[in-house]
Amino acid sequence: MRTDETTSPERQREADDIAAAALGIEFGEGAALREAVDLDVSASKVGPFDRPQLGEWLKRPDTFDALVFWRFDRAIRSMQDMH
Numbered sequence: 001m002r003t004d005e006t007t008s009p010e011r012q013r014e015a016d017d018i019a020a021a022a023l024g025i026e027f028g029e030g031a032a033l034r035e036a037v038d039l040d041v042s043a044s045k046v047g048p049f050d051r052p053q054l055g056e057w058l059k060r061p062d063t064f065d066a067l068v069f070w071r072f073d074r075a076i077r078s079m080q081d082m083h
Helices: 009-023 052-058
Strands: none
Touching: none
């Protein structure tokens, strides 16, 4: 059963950090932190390229090697969004 506590932004970030560490991915820290957090934007209603922070990263694919999401549905509605 999912609750607000299990899906909180903090919990999602913790899970992302664990997955990234296992893959040798570093997010950076402070001013060098590389992350997109669109808390008030629904991935089910707004495509990834139209989201304020994620969209900015997707416009610069040569600046990153990987994307890490807590769950795939946090990124896109469907694969059609990636066109």
